[in-house]
Amino acid sequence: MAKTTVTLKDIAQRLGLTIATVSKALKDYPDISPLTKANVRKLADEMHYSPNALALKLRKRKTFVLGVIIPEIVHHFFSNVISGIIDMAEERGYNVLLTQSDESMEREIKEAKLLLSQRVDGLLISLANNTDTVDHLKEFQEMGVPIVMFDKVNGSMGTSLVQVDNRNGAFLAVKHLIESGRRRIAHIRGPIVPQTANERHKGYCDAIEEAGLKTNLEYIRVCKDVTQQEGEEFTRQLLLLPEPPDAIFCITDLVAIGAMKAIKDAGYRIPEDIALVGFSDWNIAAVVSPALTSVYQPGYEMGQQATRILVNEIEAKEAKLPVQRQSIVLKTELKIRASS
Amino acid sequence: MAKTTVTLKDIAQRLGLTIATVSKALKDYPDISPLTKANVRKLADEMHYSPNALALKLRKRKTFVLGVIIPEIVHHFFSNVISGIIDMAEERGYNVLLTQSDESMEREIKEAKLLLSQRVDGLLISLANNTDTVDHLKEFQEMGVPIVMFDKVNGSMGTSLVQVDNRNGAFLAVKHLIESGRRRIAHIRGPIVPQTANERHKGYCDAIEEAGLKTNLEYIRVCKDVTQQEGEEFTRQLLLLPEPPDAIFCITDLVAIGAMKAIKDAGYRIPEDIALVGFSDWNIAAVVSPALTSVYQPGYEMGQQATRILVNEIEAKEAKLPVQRQSIVLKTELKIRASS
DNA sequence: CTGTTAGCGCCTTCAG
DNA sequence: CTGAAGGCGCTAACAG
Numbered sequence: 001m002a003k004t005t006v007t008l009k010d011i012a013q014r015l016g017l018t019i020a021t022v023s024k025a026l027k028d029y030p031d032i033s034p035l036t037k038a039n040v041r042k043l044a045d046e047m048h049y050s051p052n053a054l055a056l057k058l059r060k061r062k063t064f065v066l067g068v069i070i071p072e073i074v075h076h077f078f079s080n081v082i083s084g085i086i087d088m089a090e091e092r093g094y095n096v097l098l099t100q101s102d103e104s105m106e107r108e109i110k111e112a113k114l115l116l117s118q119r120v121d122g123l124l125i126s127l128a129n130n131t132d133t134v135d136h137l138k139e140f141q142e143m144g145v146p147i148v149m150f151d152k153v154n155g156s157m158g159t160s161l162v163q164v165d166n167r168n169g170a171f172l173a174v175k176h177l178i179e180s181g182r183r184r185i186a187h188i189r190g191p192i193v194p195q196t197a198n199e200r201h202k203g204y205c206d207a208i209e210e211a212g213l214k215t216n217l218e219y220i221r222v223c224k225d226v227t228q229q230e231g232e233e234f235t236r237q238l239l240l241l242p243e244p245p246d247a248i249f250c251i252t253d254l255v256a257i258g259a260m261k262a263i264k265d266a267g268y269r270i271p272e273d274i275a276l277v278g279f280s281d282w283n284i285a286a287v288v289s290p291a292l293t294s295v296y297q298p299g300y301e302m303g304q305q306a307t308r309i310l311v312n313e314i315e316a317k318e319a320k321l322p323v324q325r326q327s328i329v330l331k332t333e334l335k336i337r338a339s340s
Numbered sequence: 341m342a343k344t345t346v347t348l349k350d351i352a353q354r355l356g357l358t359i360a361t362v363s364k365a366l367k368d369y370p371d372i373s374p375l376t377k378a379n380v381r382k383l384a385d386e387m388h389y390s391p392n393a394l395a396l397k398l399r400k401r402k403t404f405v406l407g408v409i410i411p412e413i414v415h416h417f418f419s420n421v422i423s424g425i426i427d428m429a430e431e432r433g434y435n436v437l438l439t440q441s442d443e444s445m446e447r448e449i450k451e452a453k454l455l456l457s458q459r460v461d462g463l464l465i466s467l468a469n470n471t472d473t474v475d476h477l478k479e480f481q482e483m484g485v486p487i488v489m490f491d492k493v494n495g496s497m498g499t500s501l502v503q504v505d506n507r508n509g510a511f512l513a514v515k516h517l518i519e520s521g522r523r524r525i526a527h528i529r530g531p532i533v534p535q536t537a538n539e540r541h542k543g544y545c546d547a548i549e550e551a552g553l554k555t556n557l558e559y560i561r562v563c564k565d566v567t568q569q570e571g572e573e574f575t576r577q578l579l580l581l582p583e584p585p586d587a588i589f590c591i592t593d594l595v596a597i598g599a600m601k602a603i604k605d606a607g608y609r610i611p612e613d614i615a616l617v618g619f620s621d622w623n624i625a626a627v628v629s630p631a632l633t634s635v636y637q638p639g640y641e642m643g644q645q646a647t648r649i650l651v652n653e654i655e656a657k658e659a660k661l662p663v664q665r666q667s668i669v670l671k672t673e674l675k676i677r678a679s680s
Numbered sequence: 681c682t683g684t685t686a687g688c689g690c691c692t693t694c695a696g
Numbered sequence: 697c698t699g700a701a702g703g704c705g706c707t708a709a710c711a712g
Contacts, residue, residue, distance in 0.1 A: 005483060007705055019682050023707065033681055048479070050558075053458050053707035054403065058394045058688050065437075073423045074416075074640075081415045086440055095458060098438045100426055118393050118435060139388070143345060228627075256628045283416075284624050287568075287597045300414075311628075347689055358699050363691060373697055393690035398704050 006047045014038060025301045026051075057119075062318075065095050066310060067115030069125040071103045071152070076282040078126070079300045081150065085124060092311045094121070109136040116140060122310045127152040129194050146323070147312040150306040151218020152194040160313065161327040162306040166196050169295040169332030170203025170249070173277045176293075177247045178211045182275055186219035186245035188234050188255055190226050194223055197251055200279060204249055219245055226251060229256025239266050246274055247340070253278035253285050253294055260288065260339070275340040290338035297332050305330070346387045355379060399461075402658075405432040405435050406650060407455030409465040416622040417639045419467070421490065424462060424643020432651045434461070441468045448661070449476040456480060459487055462650045465652045466491040471535050479532070486663070490646040492534045500653065501667040502646040506536050509635040509672030510543025513617045516633075516674055517587045518551045526559035526585035528574050528595055530566050537591055540619060544589055559585055566591060571598025579606050586614055587680070593618035593625050593634055600628065600679070615680040630678035637672050645670070 012022045017036065025032045025040035026049075043049075057063045066089055070078050082098065089096045097120060101108035108128045115123060116139060122141055125147065134154050139158065140147050148164040177185050189205045190197030201220075208215055218241055221234035231250060235258065238245055248263075250256035256278030260270065268274050270290050278285060281296035311324055316323045352362045357376065365372045365380035366389075383389075397403045406429055410418050422438065429436045437460060441448035448468045454480060455463060463480055465487065474494050479496065480487050490502040517525050530537030541560075547555045548555055558581055561574035571590060575598065578585055588603075590596035596618030600610065608614050610630050618625060621636035649666055656663045 009705075019706080020684080020708085021682055023705095024682090027707090028668050031681060036681085052398075052705050054394065054398045055688090056707085058392075058704090059706055059708095061688070063394065073426065074412075074419045076416075079414045079419045082438075083440065086413065086438060090439070095437050095454070096439075098422075098426060099430070099436075100423065114435070117390050118687095139662050282623075284627055287624055288627055289629055308416050349689075359690080360692080360700075361698055363689095364698090367691085371697060376697085394687050395704090396691085398688090398706095399690055399692095401704070 005052070006049050007052065008049075011040060011043055011047065011049060014043060047272050059125070063119050063121055064093060065097050065118065065120045066307065067118065067120035067123045068096055068098045068122070069111050070100050071126055072099070072130050073098075073100050076284075077151075077280050077297065079125070080299030081303040081306075084300040084305075085307045086224070086303075088304040088307035089311075092307070094217060094307075094311060103128045103130070105131040106276060112136045113139075116143065116145070120145065123147045123315045124150065124306055124310055125188055126150050127154060127194065129191065132193065144317065144319065148306045148310040150302055150312070152196060154195075155327075158325060160306075160309050160325050162302055162309065163196075163328075164297040164302065164330045164331070165332050166199035166297075167203040167206070169279065169297065169334070170200040171206045172203075172332070173279070173293070173295050174207035174249055175210070176336065177249065177275055177277060177340060178207060178213070180275065180340065182247035183213060184216070184219070184243060184245045185213070185247045186238050188221045188223060188231060188248060188250045188259065190223050190251040192222075215318055223251060223255060226255060226256050228258035228261075231255035232262045233258075235259040235262035236266070239263070239268070244274075244323045247276070248274065249277045249279075250277055253280050253282045253292060256292055256294070256339075257284065257288060260292070271338070271340050277340050281335050285335070286337065293337045293340040294335050295332050296335050298330050302330055346389050347392065348389075348486050351380060351387065351389060354380070354383060357535065374423065376531050402462050403459050403461055404433060405437050405458065405460045406437045406647065407460035407463045408436055409448060409451050409455070409463070410438070410440050411468050412465055413438075417491075417620050417625075417637065420639030421466070421643040421646075422574065424512070424640040424645075425647045426643075428644040428647035429651075434647075434651060442549070443468045443470070445471040452476045452480075456483065456485070457637055462654045463487045464646055465489055465648055467494060468492075470549045471530065472533070484657065486650055486657065488646045488650040488653070490642055492536060493604065497668075498665060500646075500649050500665050502642055502649065502670070503668075504637040504642065504670045505544070505672050506539035506637075507543040509619065509637065509674070510540040511546045512543075512546050512672070512674045513619070513633075513635050514547035514589055515550070517589065517615055517617060517680060518547060518553070520615065522587035522679065523553060524556070524559070524583060524585045525553070525587045525589060526561070526578050528563060528571060528588060528590045528599065530559045530591040532562075539590055544641060563591060563595060566595060567594035568594050568598035568601075571600075572602045575599040575602035576606070579603070579608070584614075587616070588614065589617045589619075591619055593620050593632060594678075596632055597628060600632070611678065611680050617680050621675055625675070626677065633677045633680040634675050635672050638670050642670055 008019045008022045012019045025037045101109040147159040153161045189201045193339045223230045278294040281294040285292040285294040348359045348362045352359045365377045439451040487499040493501045529541045563570045618634040623635040624630040625634040653663045
């Protein structure tokens with residue numbers, strides 16, 4: 001029935017009390033008589049009183065809102081991260097304002113400005129691929145708003161970081177290929193930025209070196225957009241080499257799917273002739289045939305951890321405790337399937 | 341350098357002006373001298389002044405925030421919807437507070453309460469599967485907060501609705517099977533709620549009837565959780581029938597993938613022996629082999645449209661214009677691939 | 681035990 | 697052209 005929203009004032013007037021008294025009664029202050037407390041509570045219930053979060057936020061200079069900037073929502077890995085963020089935020093009593101940069105630094109800057117003006121209590125961000133400076137985030141630090149970066153990070157601001165062990169994941173993948181007898185292992189890698197692509201490339205090199213295999217630069221192909229089409233095209237090129245590879249490690253499952261198509265089209269068998277390994281363990285990996293071996297990265301957990309750290313920093317700051325910056329690295333896991 | 345946030349007051353003091361004057365100067369009121377305007381603006385820039393959104397929201401009793409409740413974020417279709425919501429919200433100048441119900445009515449109720457207390461300007465919701473009443477949303481209406489439901493909706497509140505044409509999509513899928521010569525068409529359907537599953541089932545029946553085929557109840561299987569496992573298990577059962585089907589229409593691509601496995605395991609060929617069609621056109625549909633025929637539903641567009649309608653209702657209400665409830669149905673599209 | 685006062689940061693009549 | 701006053705809804709000293 002309450003057409004308009006009911007405030008403390010309304011309750012106070014009806015009861016012939018003062019706003020302050022009503023406020024205290026509802027917050028169970030010790031210096032209010034049990035009787036008035038009861039009266040106030042009863043009427044508050046009847047009138048469906050609900051405190052105005054806005055007023056509280058203004059008063060307390062705290063919004064209980066976390067800002068999130070993510071490159072792409074429609075992405076199996078990132079949607080897992082978001083889910084982890086939202087669940088943990090809820091657990092800690094925060095809400096989540098979600099934005100996407102669409103892998104564009106320009107839009108990332110815009111969203112950052114917006115979130116800052118919304119007075120979020122903290123920021124969770126995974127950088128866009130072409131983000132090459134973090135100046136747009138400096139203002140958060142100046143305003144004392146904690147930042148936690150995840151997945152695609154930049155350590156130069158001294159913020160807490162949450163990443164997965166890309167290098168080790170790639171290392172395990174390639175080592176597995178070597179142990180199953182492969183010697184001519186190609187790598188279809190991601191672009192020079194972001195960092196994640198470099199780390200996976202390093203892991204690949206680590207494994208190759210450790211095994212004493214010679215590194216063949218012809219076997220390295222660099223994706224620009226990390227698409228299925230690129231996977232297909234680069235694989236086609238690889239198969240035309242005088243010594244075609246007997247295994248391919250791809251930066252991403254999607255790229256691996258492209259590779260899979262090219263390999264089949266060329267009449268080779270997987271894994272007999274050419275083994276294939278992807279990265280990320282998307283929902284697609286287990287359902288293609290042959291099922292794709294892939295490096296699983298714990299997206300949900302990444303979201304949870306990043307949020308946990310961020311809220312801890314926010315609350316430490318409020319309690320004037322020293323904030324401990326953290327940099328955590330989550331374990332990746334090789335899921336071996338039929339393709340290798 | 342600005343350690344603490346800068347307010348109108350700070351600017352006013354430095355310039356020996358009053359808060360009111362500064363406020364007006366920044367908002368380009370006609371009754372402020374060009375000189376002071378210039379001075380104020382200059383200093384505001386230098387001090388990196390940014391209006392406190394909280395204060396504005398309190399003052400204007402408007403948050404520019406849309407609340408979103410979605411069953412599952414980690415879901416290819418829904419993540420597309422979210423992306424559409426966020427992009428359109430940004431275009432119209434709103435932010436998005438995202439929550440997930442995890443397909444639980446209990447959590448849905450909780451999130452609704454939370455969003456209401458956050459004073460969102462409007463609500464976008466897709467109901468959880470087991471949500472059988474909408475009492476928890478009544479309060480939004482009482483408070484005059486517009487609601488738009490999408491995908492899994494309930495028309496009983498008289499809110500605007502955005503859906504896809506599930507019935508016609510299913511109809512087209514089954515008609516396509518019939519036209520390619522299939523006569524014994526099975527349907528692995530979803531549970532009795534939500535409505536979407538029923539509509540797809542109806543579309544199936546429509547096509548069967550139109551073709552004058554006899555309906556065989558043995559050919560209908562009802563999923564409980566709509567999983568790949570269920571698809572596999574039900575298909576196995578179907579293949580054991582005296583007259584096994586020569587085509588299967590599945591409620592979801594994931595279920596179809598399960599069916600695909602069972603069919604292959606039983607030694608049948610797709611599509612020669614048994615044709616297969618899914619629904620949703622997930623990212624997985626195009627990459628499995630044989631590639632899966634599926635009914636595409638425009639998730640991104642659904643998010644955009646729902647948001648557009650919601651913002652229109654919000655702004656119509658503010659302008660005291662009559663609000664036009666809308667119910668729109670987006671077209672689905674059959675993507676024919678190798679499996680049929 | 682209850683009320684008064686003084687803001688949080690901003691906007692908007694209404695005076696001067 | 698500028699300032700004073702009141703208020704959005706709530707909290708937190710400090711009085712009484």
